[in-house]
Amino acid sequence: MFAVIVVFMELSGSTARARDGRRTLTLRLNDDQLGESLKRFRSIHKKAICVVRPIEWSDERSFKGNWWLWVDCSLEKGVTFEGHELLAEVDPARPFGLFASFYKRKLVEVSYTLCLASVEALLPILYKGYGAADDVAHNKAGSLDAATWKGSTASLDVELVPIFPAVSDRDFLQIGKGLPRSAVRIRIHFSNMPSGDR
Numbered sequence: 001m002f003a004v005i006v007v008f009m010e011l012s013g014s015t016a017r018a019r020d021g022r023r024t025l026t027l028r029l030n031d032d033q034l035g036e037s038l039k040r041f042r043s044i045h046k047k048a049i050c051v052v053r054p055i056e057w058s059d060e061r062s063f064k065g066n067w068w069l070w071v072d073c074s075l076e077k078g079v080t081f082e083g084h085e086l087l088a089e090v091d092p093a094r095p096f097g098l099f100a101s102f103y104k105r106k107l108v109e110v111s112y113t114l115c116l117a118s119v120e121a122l123l124p125i126l127y128k129g130y131g132a133a134d135d136v137a138h139n140k141a142g143s144l145d146a147a148t149w150k151g152s153t154a155s156l157d158v159e160l161v162p163i164f165p166a167v168s169d170r171d172f173l174q175i176g177k178g179l180p181r182s183a184v185r186i187r188i189h190f191s192n193m194p195s196g197d198r
Helices: 038-044 058-066 123-130
Strands: 003-009 025-028 049-052 070-075 098-103 107-115 135-138 144-148 154-163 166-168 173-175 183-189
Touching: 025 154, 038 070, 038 098, 038 107, 049 144, 123 144, 123 154
Parallel strands: none
Antiparallel strands: 003 025, 049 070, 070 098, 098 107, 107 183, 135 144, 144 154, 154 183, 166 173
16 A cells, blocks of 8 residues: 655645644644544455444543544554555564554544664655754664654654564553564644543
8 A cells, every 4th residue: 555644734835833842733644634533544445343432430421422522543564654664564464554543533633653773764754844853863873763753633653663563462561581672653643632521
């Protein structure tokens, strides 16, 4: 699947900065856009496994009314990001791939964990679509560990993460033995995520 980052900018005059000084971005990774419905996501990612996030409620009525408050979906195979495969597809011992969170059945966060050992591989694509990052972090050796693009309503993060071998079953992820492997996670999310029972 050909992956495309699409950024829609609301321009006011000749600037793409909001009143608070940050860009106004509507972020999209591949075919998924923040705010899309759970139904649309599942129609695009038919093999995604989606589960209702368990939440404590004080009474049965509020439990029934908020059963679908949070839903998390994951997918380990069949998706690429800009031609880069998901880590789980290349290394099944590390079952991390696409992960999406929905609040009231609307997408509020989506991430891809990619089989890459360096953030630098994605930078030309991200710089072309977003310009310079708002925040960057380097490790002691001087290599880039993370970069963030901040909008007034949404943000994009790309970071190098250590992933240990793991065994996945339907409900749990058990960390196995072995050394971690570096992977790159790219994530979009609303800046003001719903709080409380998350």
